[in-house]
Amino acid sequence: MQWLHAVPWDLLLIQTINGIVTGMILALVASGLTLIFGIMDVVNFAHGEFLMLGAYIAVLTIVATHNFWLALIIASLGTGLIGALVYVTTLRPLLGRDPLTTILATFGVSLVLQNYALWQFGPVARKIPEPFSGSITLFHLDYSLYRLMIAGLSAAIIGGFWLFLKFGTWGIWIRATTQDRIMAQAMGIPVPWVLAGVFAIGSAMAGASGVLFGPLVGVDHAMGFDWILRAFIVVVVGGMGSLGGSVLAAIFISLLEAYSSLWVSPAQAGIISFVVLILTLLFRPTGLFVATPK
Amino acid sequence: MRDRQPLVFWTGFAIIVALLIASPLVLPPFWARFVTEILIWGLLAMSSDILIGYTGMVSFGHSAFFGLGMYGAAFVLLETKPPSLWAALAAGLLAAAAVAAFVAYFSTRLREIYFAITTLIFSQIFYIVIFTWTELTGGENGLTFSRPALAIPGLFSLRFTPMVLHWFVLAIVVLSYLLLRRVTQSPFGMVLQSIRVCSPGWRVCSTRCRTSSPHPISCSSSYRARSSSTTSSAASAPWSGRSSAPPSSCYCARASRVSSQSIT
Numbered sequence: 403m404q405w406l407h408a409v410p411w412d413l414l415l416i417q418t419i420n421g422i423v424t425g426m427i428l429a430l431v432a433s434g435l436t437l438i439f440g441i442m443d444v445v446n447f448a449h450g451e452f453l454m455l456g457a458y459i460a461v462l463t464i465v466a467t468h469n470f471w472l473a474l475i476i477a478s479l480g481t482g483l484i485g486a487l488v489y490v491t492t493l494r495p496l497l498g499r500d501p502l503t504t505i506l507a508t509f510g511v512s513l514v515l516q517n518y519a520l521w522q523f524g525p526v527a528r529k530i531p532e533p534f535s536g537s538i539t540l541f542h543l544d545y546s547l548y549r550l551m552i553a554g555l556s557a558a559i560i561g562g563f564w565l566f567l568k569f570g571t572w573g574i575w576i577r578a579t580t581q582d583r584i585m586a587q588a589m590g591i592p593v594p595w596v597l598a599g600v601f602a603i604g605s606a607m608a609g610a611s612g613v614l615f616g617p618l619v620g621v622d623h624a625m626g627f628d629w630i631l632r633a634f635i636v637v638v639v640g641g642m643g644s645l646g647g648s649v650l651a652a653i654f655i656s657l658l659e660a661y662s663s664l665w666v667s668p669a670q671a672g673i674i675s676f677v678v679l680i681l682t683l684l685f686r687p688t689g690l691f692v693a694t695p696k
Numbered sequence: 697m698r699d700r701q702p703l704v705f706w707t708g709f710a711i712i713v714a715l716l717i718a719s720p721l722v723l724p725p726f727w728a729r730f731v732t733e734i735l736i737w738g739l740l741a742m743s744s745d746i747l748i749g750y751t752g753m754v755s756f757g758h759s760a761f762f763g764l765g766m767y768g769a770a771f772v773l774l775e776t777k778p779p780s781l782w783a784a785l786a787a788g789l790l791a792a793a794a795v796a797a798f799v800a801y802f803s804t805r806l807r808e809i810y811f812a813i814t815t816l817i818f819s820q821i822f823y824i825v826i827f828t829w830t831e832l833t834g835g836e837n838g839l840t841f842s843r844p845a846l847a848i849p850g851l852f853s854l855r856f857t858p859m860v861l862h863w864f865v866l867a868i869v870v871l872s873y874l875l876l877r878r879v880t881q882s883p884f885g886m887v888l889q890s891i892r893v894c895s896p897g898w899r900v901c902s903t904r905c906r907t908s909s910p911h912p913i914s915c916s917s918s919y920r921a922r923s924s925s926t927t928s929s930a931a932s933a934p935w936s937g938r939s940s941a942p943p944s945s946c947y948c949a950r951a952s953r954v955s956s957q958s959i960t
Contacts, residue, residue, distance in 0.1 A: 445809045502754045505812055509756075631820060634813050669828050676817050683806055683814060 413664055416545070421660030423549045425653035426556035430611040431629055432636040432648040433560055434604030440643025441580045441600050443501055444493060447508040449608050449633065450626025451515035456481040456609025457621040458519060461528045470533035477613045478606040485605025486598050493601070494594070512626070519623035527620030530613070552614045559610060560649060563603075567645070576600055580643070632672075635679045641689025650691040713870060720862045732862045735869045742876055750880055752892030754808075757799065757815030760822045765792040767826065770839040795822070 435449050456477040463473035488511055496504050534551075537544040567573035578586040579596045587593045612625075619625065632655065640651030655675045663671035682690055716735070720728040744758045768791025769784040776783055803814040826833045833839065879885050 445812070501809055502752070502812070505754055505809060631816070635817070638810070638813060667828060669824050673821055673824055676821050679817055680802055680814065683810060684802065687806065687810065 410664065414661070417660040417664060418657065419545060420549075421657035422653060423553040424660070425656035426553040426560075427611050427615050428629075428632055428636055428656055429649040429652035430556045430559060430614075431608055432633040432640070432652055433563070433645055434607035435633050436637045436640070436643055436645060436648045437576075437600055438604045439637065441576065442493075442497060442597055444497075444504045444508065445501065446601075446604070447505060447630065448488065448512040448515060449604070450628075450630030451512045451519075452481045452485055452605040452608040452626075453612035453615075453629055454519060454621070454623060454626035455484060455515060456612035457530065457616040457625065458523060458528070459609070460530055460613040460616060461621055464530060470531070473530075474610060474613045478610045481609025481612075482602040482606030485608075486602040488605075489598050489601035494597075497597075512630075516623050516626065523623065525622065527622040529620060530616035532617040548617065552618075555614060556611065559607065560645075563607070564645065572596070572599065632675065635675050638679055639682045639689060640691045644689065644691070647689055647691035651689070654690075713866075716866050717863065720859045725858065728862060729858060732858070732865050735862075735865050739869050739872055742873065746876065746880070746888070750885065750892065751888045753804075754812045755803075755815040756812055757803075757817075757819035760799075760819035761792040761796055763826070764795050764822065765789065767833060767839070768792065774839065 431449070431453060435446060438444055438446050438449075459477040459480045460470075460473040463476045464470065467473070492507050492511055493504060496507055532548045534548065536547045538547055538550070539545075565573075567577060575586070575591045575596050576599075578589070578591055579593055579600075583593055586596075611629075612621075636648055636652045636655055639655065640647030640649075655678065658678065659668075659671045659675055662674045716731070719731050723731065740758075740762060744755070747753055747755050747758065765788040769788035772784040772787040773779045799815065799818045803811055803818065806814055880888070
């Protein structure tokens with residue numbers, strides 16, 4: 403039983419909670435991404451920039467009103483609106499063409515948005531203050547209450563979205579359009595509006611996660627890039643277009659990174675998730691957390 | 697009419713090359729330097745055109761090969777005494793080609809968006825490795841070296857003035873252009889284009905060639921063509937990295953981050 407004492411149990415516990423908290427945010431980012439991919443086969447490289455824009459909108463709103471919750475709502479609505487604009491101006495003309503053209507187009511949008519933010523807000527990271535401080539004691543360790551709140555809120559948003567997909571009229575339209583776009587159109591579903599709506603919802607979710615995560619890291623113009631990369635890993639590992647798979651994969655990847663950063667530096671821990679992705683692509687390209695396709 | 701087209705092409709080509717040769721003599725120093733940079737980026741663009749334009753495989757990891765070519769060249773310049781330009785060039789090419797072969801082995805099994813994502817991930821892996829392996833790569837500071845002379849032992853030795861650099865870069869760019877033009881017009885180049893135009897059709901064709909293929913999998917020759925395309929296009933990328941070697945510092949290539957810093 404000697405090895406039991408060698409295991410750093412308290413660190414493992416903290417890292418497990420950390421992993422789940424980061425995983426929930428990642429799931430929020432990735433579910434918007436996977437939704438957009440599932441419904442219109444668009445790989446949205448600009449998704450991380452919506453996250454960044456959401457955080458910046460929140461920074462501006464907080465400066466004006468000093469209210470975090472108002473900032474969260476305004477940032478979500480704002481990024482949703484920007485997302486709809488980007489969709490109508492950039493992606494709608496490209497729908498139905500080679501998916502590679504939409505990749506290049508969204509990559510271009512991401513460069514434009516990123517450099518716009520750099521030009522407008524400068525390279526110095528901004529800070530979103532935490533809406534409340536305080537911590538709870540888990541066993542004998544202090545843990546920030548805000549982090550737990552993020553995880554809960556992300557879970558609530560994803561859960562609410564799932565209910566919306568399941569029971570809402572628009573949700574049913576969205577699922578119908580995902581299954582068969584032409585048939586959905588024949589049944590009288592306003593497909594162009596549904597597509598724009600999905601893009602707006604996905605962007606709004608990215609914006610909300612940017613606001614939620616803003617207090618933990620600084621807000622700067624490059625923050626979207628790290629997230630988009632991990633969100634892609636999650637989306638591929640979870641199975642493209644599958645909402646439940648994305649949530650599971652997000653928690654799986656985050657836990658893996660959290661545990662491995664006990665032994666190597668956090669930057670190198672990122673490599674672990676890259677390796678997971680490459681192995682998944684090689685041996686099970688449909689994703690780890692979905693049923694085997696017939 | 698058709699007979700005259702090559703003539704028109706080569707005349708235009710000669711005029712452009714002549715203008716580029718003359719440009720550092722007439723332009724003010726800033727703009728002369730600017731033209732040199734344009735040439736270097738043009739070479740990088742040509743190399744990714746092989747991959748994206750001809751073969752239709754969108755790779756977001758191309759800048760990694762650019763950066764690794766520079767690092768390969770920088771290692772040789774720092775380790776050999778006296779530093780040799782040609783050894784550094786060869787090392788840069790080899791480094792990038794070897795890494796590209798490794799990346800291609802995994803990523804060419806995948807298509808379209810999955811290929812794009814995998815190459816992006818690979819370039820991030822190299823970024824992290826180079827960024828954190830400070831003893832070898834200098835981390836964020838990069839590697840600093842002095843520029844070697846442009847020399848053939850026993851024949852001549854020239855110091856790199858901006859003008860010599862410009863002509864050296866121009867020579868490499870023109871040679872690479874002619875080489876790539878030849879490659880794209882060769883049967884191999886046709887294969888690359890056929891992969892873009894009709895990937896499933898190409899796989900059917902390659903099934904027929906199975907007997908000549910050393911791999912039992914029917915798709916393997918398609919993969920092979922794709923991987924060699926990745927490799928060769930990557931091999932030409934560090935040329936551009938290397939021709940900018942006179943810069944005193946070497947930065948890692950992260951997506952767009954290689955930027956002008958590595959050229960100054």
